[in-house]
Amino acid sequence: MGGSNSSASINRTLAQYTAKHVDGAETTTIDLSKTVLPLYSPDLEKASGIPDAVKDIDALIASADGIILSLAEYNGSYAAAFKNAFDWLSRINMKVWKEKPMLLMSTSPGKGGAGHVLATAKSGFPFFGGNVVADFSLPSFNDNFVDGEIKDAEFKKALLEKVKIFQQAI
Numbered sequence: 001m002g003g004s005n006s007s008a009s010i011n012r013t014l015a016q017y018t019a020k021h022v023d024g025a026e027t028t029t030i031d032l033s034k035t036v037l038p039l040y041s042p043d044l045e046k047a048s049g050i051p052d053a054v055k056d057i058d059a060l061i062a063s064a065d066g067i068i069l070s071l072a073e074y075n076g077s078y079a080a081a082f083k084n085a086f087d088w089l090s091r092i093n094m095k096v097w098k099e100k101p102m103l104l105m106s107t108s109p110g111k112g113g114a115g116h117v118l119a120t121a122k123s124g125f126p127f128f129g130g131n132v133v134a135d136f137s138l139p140s141f142n143d144n145f146v147d148g149e150i151k152d153a154e155f156k157k158a159l160l161e162k163v164k165i166f167q168q169a170i
Contacts, residue, residue, distance in 0.1 A: 001030040003106075003117075004072035005081035009033065010141045011070035011114075014107045017148070018136075019068050021163045022170075028060055032081045040087040054088040061089075061098055066170040070105040071121055073114035078121075086128075095129030101169035103162060104135045113139035133169040134162040 002012025012031065019027040035053050038044055061067065072079040078086070089096045104121055106114030115137050122135055136159050138144055150156040 001067070001069045002032065002072065003070060003082035004074075004079040005032040005035075006072070007033045009072065010107055010109070010145070011072045011105075014105060014138060014141070014145070015068045015070040017145075017150075018070070018103065018105065018159065018163060021160060022066075022068075022167050028064070030057055030060060032085060035081075035085065037081075037084055037088060040084055040091075045091060050088065050091060054085070054092065057085065058089055058092045061096070061100065064100055066101040066103070066166060067097060068103045068105070068166070069121075070107060071114060071117045073106060073108055073112075073117040076116045078117055090128065093129075097125060097128055097130040099129050099131050101131050101133045101166060103166040104130075104132050105137065107138040107141045107145075109140065109142050111139045113137035113141075131169075134165040136162045 002009040002015050004011055016029060019025060037051055037053055071082065086096060104118065106118040108114040118135060118137050122132055125132055138155060144150055144152050144155055150159060
């Protein structure tokens, strides 16, 4: 899952790339660019209930052995589409991530690699059933991810080490 609703999400790209390195994994992508959700509101929830798309995402999380999530950072925080989906999911079960092993990541075009949002999620997700077993940030995505590969050997080595930790936790 990439934590933005951009059709060209670099975070979804990083998550999909990373999933390919989990030996024997069958993957399902949650694409927020194809998931239209109303803005969470207690009044809307009372009037209409939980949207089916949120129930579908919750079922995908429940059926997974592990979660690879790469978060976009908008103004130092979660992208609005991700935060909205997260808020809706928490209405089904506060343990949104269901204690599944999680490889939590972030990337951005800038040198910070979306580190602020990664730190926020890493510290907060355990309260929502997040079993964060490894984390990774890739700075300067457009420079470091070229032709479908992480080009910098040190970044690639670091990611593959995180994948190994994640795979052992599944």
